[in-house]
Structures are given as C-alpha cells and as structure tokens.
Amino acid sequence: xxxxxQPEPDLGGPDMSWIVPLAVMTVVVVIGLGVLMAVAHRSExxxxxxxxxxxxxxxxxxxxxxLGGVAGAIGVxxxxxxxxxxxxxxxxxxxxxxxxxxxxxxxxxAAIELISAAW
Numbered sequence: 110x111x112x113x114x115q116p117e118p119d120l121g122g123p124d125m126s127w128i129v130p131l132a133v134m135t136v137v138v139v140i141g142l143g144v145l146m147a148v149a150h151r152s153e154x155x156x157x158x159x160x161x162x163x164x165x166x167x168x169x170x171x172x173x174x175x176l177g178g179v180a181g182a183i184g185v186x187x188x189x190x191x192x193x194x195x196x197x198x199x200x201x202x203x204x205x206x207x208x209x210x211x212x213x214x215x216x217x218x219a220a221i222e223l224i225s226a227a228w
Contacts, residue, residue, distance in 0.1 A: 130195035134188055134210050141214030146221075154226025155219070170227040177223035184216030 157176060159169065191209025193199045 130192050134192050137210040138188055138214055142218055145218045155222040156226045173223050173227035177220045180216050180223055181220035184213045188213035
C-alpha cells in the first residue's frame with residue numbers, strides 16, 4: 110500500500126514557506142564564507158591581472174573590480190537558484206539546493222578575494 114502525504118490544513122494565516130529555505134541558504138553561505146575566510150583568505154586578495162599582464166594600476170583595479178562583480182553575480186545567482194530548488198520551484202530538491210549554496214559560497218569568496226586585490 111503506497112504511503113501518501115496528507116495535505117496540510119489551511120489555517121488561514123500568511124504564507125511563511127519562504128522562511129525556511131531563506132534561513133538555510135543564508136546559514137550555509139555565511140558558515141561557508143566564514144570557513145573559507147578563516148582558512149584561505151589572503152589580505153592582498155587574488156591579483157589575477159598581475160599574473161597575466163602588467164597594465165597601469167587604474168586599469169588593473171578596474172579589471173579586478175569587474176571580475177569580482179561577475180563572480181559576485183554568479184554567487185548570488187546560484188544562491189537564488191538554491192533557494193528556488195528548496196522551495197520546489199525548480200526540480201532537484203534539497204540536494205540541488207545545498208549544491209547551489211556550495212557553488213554560491215565559492216563564487217562569493219572569489220568575489221571577495223578579487224575585489225580586495227583591487228584596493
């Protein structure tokens with residue numbers, strides 16, 4: 110006999126189903142960033158442009174800021190996708206949501222390092 114989930118009764122209150130996925134994604138991202146900042150952070154950041162070429166300082170800073178912005182946008186996109194996976198708006202469920210959170214952590218950490226190298 111297959112087991113079926115009983116629908117939850119509607120109590121007439123406001124829809125608060127967005128709180129749990131938001132809280133989980135926030136906690137995963139904050140803890141992940143905290144661990145990476147404690148373990149792998151360099152105060153001078155990642156001077157990617159200095160490895161590739163030797164442009165003038167303002168040009169290098171602008172390129173580093175741009176790369177950091179792109180990495181930050183990727184991180185926010187993956188965090189949002191993880192949130193949507195958790196809520197069931199996208200297929201994949203909770204494992205896909207947590208994977209999205211891990212990718213968001215990596216991208217946001219890269220953004221922090223790239224932007225700190227621009228200063």
